[in-house]
Amino acid sequence: xxxxxxxxxxxxxxxxxxxxxxxGIGLIFGILRLINFxxxxxxxxxxxxxxxxxxxxxxxxxxxxxxVYLMIPAVVVVVIIVALATERVAFRPLRGxxxxxxxxxxxxxxxxxxxxxxxxxxxxPKAVDVGMNLAESxxxxxxxxxxxxxxxxxxxxxxxxGLALFLRKTTYGIQMRAASEDFQMARFLGVRANIVIAxxxxxxxxxxxxxxxxxxxxxGVLSVQMGLGVVMVAFVATVIGGMGSLVGAVxxxxxxxxxxxxxxxxxxxxxxxxxxxxxxxxVILILxxxxxxxxxxxxxxxxx
Amino acid sequence: xxxxxxxxxxxxxxxxxxxxxxxxxxxAVKFEGLAxxxxxxxxxxxxxxxxxxxxxxxxKTTLVNVVSGFQHPSRGxxxxxxRDITSWSAHRRGTHGLVxxxxxxxxxxxxxxxxxxxxxxxxxxxxxxxxxxxAYEILEWMGDxxxxxxxxxxxxxxxxxxxxxxxxxxxxxxxxxxxxxAAGLGDAECDQLMQLMARVPQDFRCGVLLIEHNMRLIxxxxxxxxxxxxxxxxxxxxxxxxxxxxxxxxxxxGSKSERRRARN
Amino acid sequence: MxxxxxxxxxxxxxxxxxxxxxxxxxxxxxLSDVLxxxxxxxTIAEALIKLIAVVGIYIFMGNSGVLAFSNATFMMIxxxxxxxxxxxxxxxxFSMPGLPGFLIAAHLAPxxxxxxxxxxxxxxxxxxxxxxLRLSGIAASIASFAVLAIGYTVYDNWESVTMGTxxxxxxxxxxxxxxxLAWAIVSMGIALLxxxxxxxxxxxxxxxxEAAARAYGVNVYYQRIVAFTLGxxxxxxxxxxxxxxxxxxxxxxxxxxxxxxxxxxxxxGGQASLTGAVVGVFVVxxxxxxxxxxxKGVQLGDLTAQVPLGAEEVILGIIMLLILIYRPQGLMRxxxxxxxxxxxxxxxxxxxxxxxxx
Numbered sequence: 001x002x003x004x005x006x007x008x009x010x011x012x013x014x015x016x017x018x019x020x021x022x023x024g025i026g027l028i029f030g031i032l033r034l035i036n037f038x039x040x041x042x043x044x045x046x047x048x049x050x051x052x053x054x055x056x057x058x059x060x061x062x063x064x065x066x067x068v069y070l071m072i073p074a075v076v077v078v079v080i081i082v083a084l085a086t087e088r089v090a091f092r093p094l095r096g097x098x099x100x101x102x103x104x105x106x107x108x109x110x111x112x113x114x115x116x117x118x119x120x121x122x123x124x125p126k127a128v129d130v131g132m133n134l135a136e137s138x139x140x141x142x143x144x145x146x147x148x149x150x151x152x153x154x155x156x157x158x159x160x161x162g163l164a165l166f167l168r169k170t171t172y173g174i175q176m177r178a179a180s181e182d183f184q185m186a187r188f189l190g191v192r193a194n195i196v197i198a199x200x201x202x203x204x205x206x207x208x209x210x211x212x213x214x215x216x217x218x219x220g221v222l223s224v225q226m227g228l229g230v231v232m233v234a235f236v237a238t239v240i241g242g243m244g245s246l247v248g249a250v251x252x253x254x255x256x257x258x259x260x261x262x263x264x265x266x267x268x269x270x271x272x273x274x275x276x277x278x279x280x281x282x283v284i285l286i287l288x289x290x291x292x293x294x295x296x297x298x299x300x301x302x303x304x
Numbered sequence: 305x306x307x308x309x310x311x312x313x314x315x316x317x318x319x320x321x322x323x324x325x326x327x328x329x330x331x332a333v334k335f336e337g338l339a340x341x342x343x344x345x346x347x348x349x350x351x352x353x354x355x356x357x358x359x360x361x362x363x364k365t366t367l368v369n370v371v372s373g374f375q376h377p378s379r380g381x382x383x384x385x386x387r388d389i390t391s392w393s394a395h396r397r398g399t400h401g402l403v404x405x406x407x408x409x410x411x412x413x414x415x416x417x418x419x420x421x422x423x424x425x426x427x428x429x430x431x432x433x434x435x436x437x438x439a440y441e442i443l444e445w446m447g448d449x450x451x452x453x454x455x456x457x458x459x460x461x462x463x464x465x466x467x468x469x470x471x472x473x474x475x476x477x478x479x480x481x482x483x484x485x486a487a488g489l490g491d492a493e494c495d496q497l498m499q500l501m502a503r504v505p506q507d508f509r510c511g512v513l514l515i516e517h518n519m520r521l522i523x524x525x526x527x528x529x530x531x532x533x534x535x536x537x538x539x540x541x542x543x544x545x546x547x548x549x550x551x552x553x554x555x556x557x558g559s560k561s562e563r564r565r566a567r568n
Numbered sequence: 569m570x571x572x573x574x575x576x577x578x579x580x581x582x583x584x585x586x587x588x589x590x591x592x593x594x595x596x597x598x599l600s601d602v603l604x605x606x607x608x609x610x611t612i613a614e615a616l617i618k619l620i621a622v623v624g625i626y627i628f629m630g631n632s633g634v635l636a637f638s639n640a641t642f643m644m645i646x647x648x649x650x651x652x653x654x655x656x657x658x659x660x661x662f663s664m665p666g667l668p669g670f671l672i673a674a675h676l677a678p679x680x681x682x683x684x685x686x687x688x689x690x691x692x693x694x695x696x697x698x699x700x701l702r703l704s705g706i707a708a709s710i711a712s713f714a715v716l717a718i719g720y721t722v723y724d725n726w727e728s729v730t731m732g733t734x735x736x737x738x739x740x741x742x743x744x745x746x747x748x749l750a751w752a753i754v755s756m757g758i759a760l761l762x763x764x765x766x767x768x769x770x771x772x773x774x775x776x777x778e779a780a781a782r783a784y785g786v787n788v789y790y791q792r793i794v795a796f797t798l799g800x801x802x803x804x805x806x807x808x809x810x811x812x813x814x815x816x817x818x819x820x821x822x823x824x825x826x827x828x829x830x831x832x833x834x835x836x837g838g839q840a841s842l843t844g845a846v847v848g849v850f851v852v853x854x855x856x857x858x859x860x861x862x863x864k865g866v867q868l869g870d871l872t873a874q875v876p877l878g879a880e881e882v883i884l885g886i887i888m889l890l891i892l893i894y895r896p897q898g899l900m901r902x903x904x905x906x907x908x909x910x911x912x913x914x915x916x917x918x919x920x921x922x923x924x925x926x
Binding site for chain 2: 764765769770773776779781785840902
């Protein structure tokens with residue numbers, strides 16, 4: 001029984017991270033029809049912001065040395081700045097291009113960012129102790145659960161609720177949803193494209209920063225491709241969830257997280273390494289059965 | 305282009321045989337509670353020109369989408385020569401001779417005019433060379449052969465619409481659905497179009513369903529007219545019958561009292 | 569049999585891109601033979617192998633307008649398959665014990681191994697394509713990304729069959745500039761024959777306007793599968809040649825780096841034409857070569873100008889972005905090398921209709 005509960009918590013915690021990432025990607029996709037491959041690099045940059053640029057294997061913390069209540073906002077600010085800069089420099093000129101160009105462009109941006117990180121920090125994975133000691137387990141109700149997992153779930157809940165409120169109750173949130181449904185129409189009605197898009201990137205940056213902190217606390221290791229793993233899963237989660245739907249992205253993230261968590265327990269030992277491959281495989285299966293995704297929005301359908 | 309030995313271009317059976325019709329039976333489409341069309345039925349015979357009119361938003365394009373396979377109906381059937389094709393995909397309908405045009409024409413922009421028609425001819429089952437020949441013949445028939453090698457996105461508006469019709473004809477249609485072909489055309493161009501369309505049923509041995517707002521065109525070529533408003537049929541008959549039908553007048557011009565008010 | 573007038577010229581016009589590009593590439597290879605510089609020959613061979621890969625991507629992406637990320641996976645499957653069939657049995661017994669008996673014992677000549685490997689990858693591509701190409705453009709692209717990830721994870725971990733993260737060595741190195749050139753011409757031939765066929769035409773129509781294509785008889789799903797599978801065959805050839813050129817195989821070599829470079833080459837050159845693919849390979853290879861030299865350091869009088877390691881990739885990425893912003897159709901803008909012998913309009917029209925009054 002305890003094993004089941006622990007697995008559930010593992011799965012939900014993993015699902016939270018995927019859901020937050022999928023949401024970041026879904027937000028931008030909804031408005032710009034752009035799959036932001038660079039989102040993974042936002043995550044990576046958030047983590048690398050914690051250390052001083054160098055090639056050393058044991059990194060000297062820069063922001064990482066600050067007290068928690070300063071460090072977290074600092075990382076968030078850094079990533080938001082990077083996200084906004086990317087939008088301004090790379091994605092704004094691409095606006096209005098066709099989907100294939102947007103996709104390739106976003107791939108190029110991700111490539112550039114990754115190699116910039118490589119240039120500055122070198123490719124060696126680095127160890128970082130963020131000093132929160134949250135990787136340790138908490139005992140409660142007979143379960144041993146790493147504290148960070150509970151933090152992840154709680155954070156995800158808070159952010160999801162906060163974002164939902166923002167999108168429903170605030171002017172800017174409503175404008176974002178309108179732009180997501182019908183960009184042209186929203187502009188006709190006076191929604192300022194640049195502001196809405198910048199907001200989307202800023203929130204996306206916030207989500208990326210949070211995910212990067214959660215990841216770094218869990219693993220303690222920095223690598224250039226650390227964002228990549230999460231993001232690839234998140235893309236796929238967005239597709240399962242139904243492109244163009246934020247709720248779908250979140251649902252997709254949790255579905256994938258749960259699948260992953262279950263597989264972790266169910267798969268025989270020698271296949272555990274290939275858990276990711278199985279997850280992707282399950283994902284493709286879901287897509288075959290339901291190509292439009294789990295949550296379908298009208299935005300995803302073409303009008304003839 | 306009159307007699308044709310080309311079996312693909314013309315019909316394989318003489319038009320007018322009883323089972324040869326395109327029939328829509330009690331079609332309905334509901335979007336989130338709103339009925340775009342609600343129980344529309346009609347039949348198009350091969351060789352006929354059948355008009356479909358109605359005020360804006362009446363559901364005409366939705367109906368075309370249902371017949372051509374771009375919209376799945378919530379209710380009702382589409383029958384092609386007696387076969388139930390309601391579940392068929394759009395391309396399958398096309399290859400069986402049920403061809404439509406688009407309100408926005410939607411030519412293949414980076415291709416030449418000739419290639420645009422070739423695609424349709426290939427869709428009708430021809431090999432590349434035969435398709436090219438057919439495409440060119442159709443352009444000649446329409447009088448547009450001089451545009452064959454022009455890029456589709458470089459065409460003036462009127463020519464673009466004609467090429468759109470040519471492309472549909474290149475598919476050897478048995479039933480041709482024209483979605484507002486005269487939109488935006490001036491009187492002279494509209495007359496040209498009328499002349500073209502009058503020849504289509506014989507030369508191509510097909511039935512034509514014409515959706516239009518342009519009354520000049522509708523009254524000029526249609527044998528029968530079907531009127532819908534707010535997704536429902538309100539009248540069907542010959543042009544002169546429709547012209548005098550009170551329900552039709554009301555739908556377009558408002559009730560008598562509204563017209564009186566508007567006059568004063 | 570009477571040949572309709574002008575039809576020979578029409579036929580030549582159709583295959584002109586293939587002829588002209590093949591002539592140019594052959595000239596380049598012959599020149600490198602004359603110069604005899606081994607480094608130059610290596611670079612050219614590498615570029616030709618990349619060209620084959622890019623042509624493989626072009627067959628699908630250029631004609632359908634759908635971006636697929638699974639290209640490197642198909643190259644990888646063929647490369648390892650060819651390795652399985654050409655490595656010494658004694659080597660395989662030791663380092664790939666998980667292989668089935670007949671594969672361990674297999675010791676084929678290069679050509680049959682290449683063809684079988686390419687066929688294997690084609691079969692896999694067909695199955696994958698049939699599965700994911702039902703999805704809309706973007707979803708299919710992402711699903712293909714998942715395929716890339718799956719391929720990488722599986723091959724990276726399946727040590728008994730692929731040696732996992734270790735390099736596979738000992739592949740017979742039979743690939744030189746001539747072999748690469750021959751297969752490059754074959755690949756371009758396949759691409760050209762496809763693009764002038766009715767299948768290619770139908771798929772290109774779906775690229776222009778998918779709904780309209782459906783309305784005019786194009787079975788978009790089927791056409792995409794055809795192009796995807798055909799492209800995979802060519803990608804398979806490229807993968808096999810890559811392995812036998814280097815003599816070494818690693819799973820990492822068939823992952824994101826390769827995916828990015830090959831897509832970049834196609835995008836830079838222009839994804840809608842075969843000439844675009846060739847131009848893209850040439851330009852990107854040139855730029856990367858220049859930066860490789862700069863990274864080693866260049867003598868400017870007393871100073872050594874040196875560019876930091878890794879700058880090359882950043883610059884390449886920036887170039888690609890700039891092309892996408894300012895010249896989204898690529899350098900060739902979707903056009904092939906023009907037919908140089910005058911624009912005789914009559915020669916391009918069907919010759920059956922002679923009674924045309926212009």
